[in-house]
Amino acid sequence: MTRAAPERHDDILAAAGRRFAQSGYRGTSLQDIAADVGCSKAAVLYHFTDKKAILAELVARPIDQLRALDERIAAVSSPAEAQRVAAEGFVDLAVQFRRETAFLRGEFPGLLQQPPFSHLQHIPDRLVRAFAGHSDRPAARVAALVILAGIAETCGEFIDLPEAELRPALLALVRRALEPVT
Amino acid sequence: MTRAAPERHDDILAAAGRRFAQSGYRGTSLQDIAADVGCSKAAVLYHFTDKKAILAELVARPIDQLRALDERIAAVSSPAEAQRVAAEGFVDLAVQFRRETAFLRGEFPGLLQQPPFSHLQHIPDRLVRAFAGHSDRPAARVAALVILAGIAETCGEFIDLPEAELRPALLALVRRALEPVT
DNA sequence: AGCATGCCTGACCGATCGGTCAGATGCCGA
DNA sequence: TCGGCATCTGACCGATCGGTCAGGCATGCT
Secondary structure, three states: OOHOOOOOOOHHHHHHHHHHHOOOOOOOHHHHHHHHHOHHHHHHHOOOOOOHHHHHHHHHHHHHHHHHHHHHHHHEEEOOHHHHHHHHHHHHHHHHHHOOOOOHHHHHHHHHHOOOOOHHHHHHHHHHHHHHHOOOOOHHHHHHHHHHHHHHEEOOOOOOHHHHHHHHHHHHHHHHHHHOOO | OOOOHHHHHHHHHHHHHHHHHOOOOOOHHHHHHHHHHHHHHHHHHOOOHHHHHEEEEEEEHHEEEEEEHHHEEEOOHHHHHHHHHHHHHHHHHHHHHHHHOOOHHHHOOOOOOOOOOHHHHHHHHHHHHOOOOOOOOOHHHHHHHHHHHHHHHHOOEOOOOHHHHHHHHHHHHHHHHHOOOO
């Protein structure tokens, strides 16, 4: 069965993403990916030079999305508008990013501090500042990141609560924590 | 070089713990562990039946600690005392547990819902209730867990802030979030 | 028709993995 | 001194891994 190259490329990427998220990078063989796609292992290596290349392209996507959100925030004029944009986009993005790259933290600790992931160390700084409303309290800025970034992974691990219910409750709590002291 | 069995046993366990935390379970070979300990791979398999057995014994330890803390909280009389004990013990324990078992989440998702890890789903319930001071707001109880559990992993990943500085700031924030609405 | 190109397959390779096994070594009680 | 047990080693096994290679097959251009 022969398909057009771009579609096969994306099929492999999607299958690899599901497998990596489920069983980790080292726990996923090229044979597994090929079976999901419905082709041979050699076909996978025809579209990607390496197994590493699949991973690299897979993680580049959320990084680009996060960078795009960062630029969108940088483009708006008022801090209030920046906060709104950040609050809307960052939660979903942080949740998605952590869910899709959870296996990286276990198998490759320290990898997120290296390029191209190290971009994240600078981008979230502006994101969180926008989200926390230019708060001077570092605890508030840190907390916004910690809470948001921890939602996806912690939910369903310790807590038996669907993400749909957990997120608004936590968001309300984040907003409250970030309110200025009266 | 021959050592007494209990010491060798613990040496292997300690070496495996470091390796698993660094490179993951599948990323660590028995040869790696043996090299760290200073013995042969067969010697490792003399003290442990399986590679799985090493992992099982490694993760059983923090589970026991968490259960012990739970029993300590159940033993105290007043809710205020329970809250103090929980606040003291749970933060360190949650941080340690998440750091030492971070690789599990990436390589074996869903494992923490199965025995013997599923005990954690019941134990933290009382812990968090004690920590949150019997709050009726579910968001507060959830938040206490989420925040505490997210400290170890998120710190040093996105945030360039040592844990020693991060923890008191977050603890202050947790307490504030849990205060009753005035 | 003939040929080139893109896409894919099955067979194969070396390396590494977890695990087994027979036997060597050292220690300790009889 | 001798036998037995605990501890450990080197050699080895089958399985699986990532990756290579020669060739097959369809399509489309000349």
